[in-house]
Amino acid sequence: MSAVMKHRLFWPLVVLLALILLNTVSRPSFVRITVHDGRLYGSLIDILRNSAPLMLVALGMTLVIATRGIDLSVGAIMAVSGAVALTIIQDSGDPANPAVLAVAIGTAVGAGLVCGLWNGFLISVLGIQPIIATLVLMLAGRGIALLITGGFITTINSDPYKFMAQGYVLGLPFAFYVSLVAIAIVALIERRTALGMLTEAVGINPEASRLAGVRARGIIWGAYAASGLLAGFAGILYSSNIMAADANAAGLYIELDAILAVVLGGTSLAGGTFSIAGTVVGAFTIQTLKSTITFLGVPPAVTPVFMAAVVVVVVLVQSRRFRRFMGRLPARLRTWTSRTPDGAEAAS
Amino acid sequence: MSHSDAETASDALVAMRGITIQFPGVKALDGVDLVLRAGEVHALMGENGAGKSTLIKALTGEYAVDAGTITVAGEPRVFHGTADAQSAGISTVYQEVNLCANLSVGENVMLGHELRRGGRIDWRATHRAAAEHLENLGVELDTRTSLSTHSIAVQQLVAISRAMVTDAKVLVLDEPTSSLDRSEVEQLFSVMRDLRARGVAILFVTHFLDQVFEIADRCTVLRNGRLVGEYPLPSLTPGSLVQLMLGRELDDLEALSSVADRHVDRSGAPVVRATGTGRKGVIEPTDIDVYPGEVVGIAGLLGSGRTELARLLAGADHADSGQIEVAGKAARLANPRSAIDHGIAYSSEDRRAEGILGDLTVAENIVLGIQARRGWRKLRKAEQDAVVAEYIAALGVRPASPSTLIRNLSGGNQQKVLLARWLATAPALLILDEPTRGIDVGAKADIQRKVAELSARGLAVVFISSELEEVLRLSQRIVVMRDRRKIGELASHDVDVDAVIDFIAHEGQEGAA
Amino acid sequence: MTSTQVAPARESHVVSSRHRFMTRHASWIPVFAAIAILVAMVIGAQIYFDGDFLSPPLISSILLDNSYLLILAVGMTFVILTGGIDLSVGAVMSFTGMFGASLLRDGLPSGVVAPVMLACGALIGLGIGVLVQYFDVQPFIASLAGMFLARGLGFVVSLNSIKVTDSSILWLQRTRWHFGDWYVTATGILALLVVAVGALLLAYTRFGRTIYAVGGNEQSARLMGLPVARTKLLAYVVSGTCAGLAGVVFTAYTGAAYPLNGIGTELDTIAAVVIGGTLLIGGSGFVVGSMIGVFVYGMIKTIINFLGVDQSWTRITIGGLLLLFVVVQRVIVARSARRR
Missing domain, CATH: 3.40.50.300 (P-loop containing nucleotide triphosphate hydrolases)
Incomplete structure (x- = not known):
């Protein structure tokens, strides 16, 4: 039992399952999945679909955090990517043409990659603190996106583009497959090769790793590039979902959600050892929580209060001091209850 | 009591x-x-x-x-x-x-x-x-x-x-x-x-x-x-x-005293020869060479340039003057990685900040050196286990469990793991900067014995320590440094601790032309 | 054995005045750099607009338009000096504004409401501080929770904007004291007062010096027997209180409270503080520098207004400037590390 409890995925999974359980109890329709036109529908399916952008961003964030870094610019990169894609499609005059879409998506994701490379350059080559280096792009990125769209919210009408976020394949949302592929690729690259361990080494002690011959610069740079690339894809999914490029709203606060998902998954913000499976669970948890809040009838604007509660609970559970405090609590309660006659009875 | x-x-x-x-x-x-x-x-x-x-x-x-x-x-x-x-x-x-x-x-x-x-x-x-x-x-x-x-x-x-x-x-x-x-x-x-x-x-x-x-x-x-x-x-x-x-x-420490007298064959090419290697404001141009099977000690006080010289040889810092030859051929050591590729391993004086990776296991710490050279290509599990088991046994790491996190080991055992990391990369030259500082006497003896044994088998070693006794005991030749430059070279069987101290104290001033 | 004295034990007393300045006041250099940038920007704009740019009313308006930011920056400086960060300030400013406006609407006098707003800010700051200090939560995350909380609470108060009609709150902004072409408002004076108090606290009290010590080396500060926990906690309380005060000032500035106010303000604040020469690793920086940073920010905004180009350039320019400063800081730190 205690071995199970000590597993690093134990608590993240407990939180996710508890959320699902809570939802199911309060409204059984939550777990109901209906089939319509050979497609699955239901709250759980929505969560799979809507979590895709967060999943992509969180995967990149996991790699960045493992190197002891942080990427605040992912939301801005999403805005840039969406703006690039939609502007190209709009300007082409042929929004349904697959070639145009390919160029648009390629350029947009490329823009994300360039942003990530820029972050990586500032951090790994110039040695600037990650929080500040990415803050630069976080500040400037949305401005750039606004310049690309000319200060407007660009909207398009393109069925193939719409398909990415809203389409179905084999009964499941296409966006979910995008998540799966991204998870698989990241997991394979990190764990089937030595990259994962080398990343952890760099995150634990960059200088020691460098002296041990690890190309720390390349690994850190790569992590930010991956984060930018994945955020680029997330930007495509986001803009495909609303079929518009909104430089101000796209990916707003997603960096915080992503960081939360990573922390929720048991990866320490201090860098080093990381868990991709944990991040996956974390991303689903965040998405479930958001849909829970919506279904509870809370105005979406008040959602942040719940997020705050989650942040506090999560960090407290992870805090060693808090655990020690709570660990001593049963003993204290026992000594307290044993003094009362009722307690003695209950204890026996 | x-x-x-x-x-x-x-x-x-x-x-x-x-x-x-x-x-x-x-x-x-x-x-x-x-x-x-x-x-x-x-x-x-x-x-x-x-x-x-x-x-x-x-x-x-x-x-x-x-x-x-x-x-x-x-x-x-x-x-x-x-x-x-x-x-x-x-x-x-x-x-x-x-x-x-x-x-x-x-x-x-x-x-x-x-x-x-x-x-x-x-x-x-x-x-x-x-x-x-x-x-x-x-x-x-x-x-x-x-x-x-x-x-x-x-x-x-x-x-x-x-x-x-x-x-x-x-x-x-x-x-x-x-x-x-x-x-x-x-x-x-x-x-x-x-x-x-x-x-x-x-x-x-x-x-x-x-x-x-x-x-x-x-x-x-x-x-x-x-x-x-x-x-x-x-x-x-x-x-x-x-x-x-x-x-x-x-008694172990005493038994090593014969090492210094061992004959070193200097007829072939040196493993590493540095000529005029220096770095502005850090260390003046310095010559040093190390032959196969030789232990070259560096004696000098902290700040004398001994660590700085080691770092240049290891590519940890970039030399801005002079040239370095590895096995007779000119080499450019731009970073630790290129030094490692040339067979030069460097164990830093600061074990905690520049050596161990506390949150990784003993096994991971050992294979890191090999793995870093291989890049993404992962070491096979069986291969890794064999390497780890071999070095844990050879160096007497305690506890001998590969899956322990290294930060839970004592300083001496951490040092042994670091030594294992470098030996596993099969280096031609091993640079040890204060390998025995702050560790207990037992581990110290183990490490000294290992160094003597490895050099006898042909490994070239540069050995840096504040303890002159240790340097004298292990090395055949001693490079003496002071005020960020080399002030001379001594054959260790000719001198004792007092002579080296004397040399550091006086020779430096005369040589400052 | 140790009788051989090889090196002179004492350091040389012959030092150039430049060296003397460097060893004593190196931490002021980034502030001078910020001042240089500010001056360069003003001169550049003055030339570009053919001498039609700089005027007393314009300079006065920079203080007026950015007094809330100045107050936030002072609080942020305290937190960053301890090596922390406070992402909650924008949201807390917005929330206290909403809460205060709703209380005023309900008829409470401003003499009660303003202290309540400050107390609300202080309380959220305290909460963040407790998480950071007693539960080892990273400041980034703890203040993130504070930000979410305040943002959400703002919407709990009302989803719509609340108009403020209280005369004494509005007085803070409306009344302008003129000195020739120059003018200043009560909010501006309040902001400058906060700067002065902040600067004095940091330079002349044990609390202030402990802030620097904690930011320099927390472990050392603890081993020196300094009250580390209390000091860090107080730094977040100071920041929260400043955010509460900024809420008052911002409400006076806009004449209304709106739950979406101050989105991204935390980033502007951090940018201003960093541009003003405060190192994000803590232990080095000055409130006066942060003030310069805010003026740089205000000046950029004004110039972009003058140019008549898209306001999105403000953020881009701030981002670029932030980058420039961070790179310069990085070079300075790297060089001083090499000197050692």
Whole structure:
């Protein structure tokens, strides 16, 4: 039992399952999945679909955090990517043409990659603190996106583009497959090769790793590039979902959600050892929580209060001091209850 | 353990009795006594893991004791934190100087005790007071300069001055000399003697036996969390003290003495030859070469350029002059990685900051060197297990479990793991910078023996250590450095420790043309 | 064995005045750099607009338009000096504004409401501080929770904007004291007062010096017996209180409270503080520098207004400037590290 409890995925999974359980109890329709036109529908399916952008961003964030870094610019990169894609499609005059879409998506994701490379350059080559280096792009990125769209919210009408976020394949949302592929690729690259361990080494002690011959610069740079690339894809999914490029709203606060998902998954913000499976669970948890809040009838604007509660609970559970405090609590309660006659009875 | 209370009670400033501290799974201290008297320098001796630092932390209020009593000036005290201990007159100066480098010298002396007038700090008076406290120790400094502009030795004296501001009756010096050069140690000792004369009790922790015999009046020896005993120093010899610390004889170290005389074949190409290798403002152009099977020692004080030279050879820093040949061919060592690719392995002097990866396992720490060279291509599990098992056994890593996190190992065993990491990459040249600093005598002997054995099998080694005895014992040739340049080369069978010291002290000045 | 004295023990007393300045006041250099940038920007704009740019009313308006940011920056400086960060300030400013406006609407006098707003800010700051100090939560995350909380609470108060009609709150902004072509408002004076108090606290009290010590080396500060926990806690309380005060000032500035106010303000604040020469690793920086940073920010905004180009350039320019400063800081730190 205690071995199970000590597993690093134990608590993240407990939180996710508890959320699902809570939802199911309060409204059984939550777990109901209906089939319509050979497609699955239901709250759980929505969560799979809507979590895709967060999943992509969180995967990149996991790699960045493992190197002891942080990427605040992912939301801005999403805005840039969406703006690039939609502007190209709009300007082409042929929004349904697959070639145009390919160029648009390629350029947009490329823009994300360039942003990530820029972050990586500032951090790994110039040695600037990650929080500040990415803050630069976080500040400037949305401005750039606004310049690309000319200060407007660009909207398009393109069925193939719409398909990415809203389409179905084999009964499941296409966006979910995008998540799966991204998870698989990241997991394979990190764990089937030595990259994962080398990343952890760099995150634990960059200088020691460098002296041990690890190309720390390349690994850190790569992590930010991956984060930018994945955020680029997330930007495509986001803009495909609303079929518009909104430089101000796209990916707003997603960096915080992503960081939360990573922390929720048991990866320490201090860098080093990381868990991709944990991040996956974390991303689903965040998405479930958001849909829970919506279904509870809370105005979406008040959602942040719940997020705050989650942040506090999560960090407290992870805090060693808090655990020690709570660990001593049963003993204290026992000594307290044993003094009362009722307690003695209950204890026996 | 056999002290009569009647004798100690009268002059004991601090008496710790039966101190027990329990950590999860281990008893770090088990019924330890320590008595400090006014006007004495009291050495606290023991191997790593003997419980010295735990005992100090109990005394300075960082750890709460699970059993036992602490009396200060006859009054029983319970400390809740360092501030408590300081108010009871117990101050500590740590190995890594615990001051704030971003603040001025004067502030560091006076922090928390700044002189105030009308509710605000009177900086003029505060700096004047700081200067007075420093002068009391014979240090003259511009107290308004930033602490970071001063050497570690000066910072240590600033830390001691700070202790005097709080009117410390007891001064704990936790390995203060480990990064000082000889003259700095001398200055520290004169300060210590002065404080002793003023009735301060000094608890002195160090790994350097000769320093203990030079300055201490009495010593308490710990072993495995238990008290071995308290002894007046004149009654001990270095040999008997080591025996008390180890609980066993140490013949191993002596047996190595023949290594220095071993013949080295210098007919072929040297493994590494550096000509005029230097770096502006760090080290002057230097020549050094190492042949297969040879151990070249580098002797010199801290800051003499010995680590700096090693770092250039290892590609850790970039040389801006001279050239380096590896196996007869010119090589460009732009970063550690390219040095490793040329078969040069470098074990840094700072084990914790530049060596181990604390959150990774012993196994991962060992294979990191190989893995870094291979890049993404992962070592096969069977291959990895074989390598790890081989080196854990060969170097005697304890505990011999590959899946233990390395941060849970003692310093000596961490050092062995680092050695394993480098040996696993099958280097041609191994550069060891202070491989035995701050580790217990047993591990030290193991590492020395391993170095001798490897060089006998043809490995070229550059060996750097503050302990000249060790350098002399292991190496065939000694490069002597001073003031950031090489001042000469000695054949180690021609010289003894005193000759090397003499050479460092005098040769350097003549050669400074 | 140790009788051989090889090196002179004392340091040389012959030092050039430049060296003397460097060893004493190196931490002021980034502030001078910020001042240089500010001056260069003003001169550049003055030339570009053919001398038609700089005028007393314009300079006065920079203080007026950015007084809330100035107050936030002072609080942020305290937190960053300890090596922390406070992402909650924008949201807390917005929430206290909403809460205060709703209380005023309910008829409470401003003499009660303003202190309540400050207390709310202080309370959220305290909460963040407790998480950071007692539960080892990273400041980034703890203040993130504070930000979410305040943002959400703002919407709990009302989803719509609340108009403020209280005369004394509006007085803070409306009344302008003129000195020739120059003018200043009560909010501006309040902001400058906060700067002065902040600067004095940091330079002349033990609390202030402990802030620097904690930011320089927390472990050392603890071992020196300084009240580390209390000081860090107080730094977040100071920041929260400043955010509460900024809420008052911002409400007076806009004449209404809106729950979406101050989105991204935390980033502007951090940018201003960093541009003003405060190192994000803590332990080095000055409130006066942060003030310069805010003026740089205000000046950029004004110039972009003058140019008549898209306001999105403000953020881009701030981002670029932030980058420039961070790179310069990085070079300075790297060089001083090499000197050692």
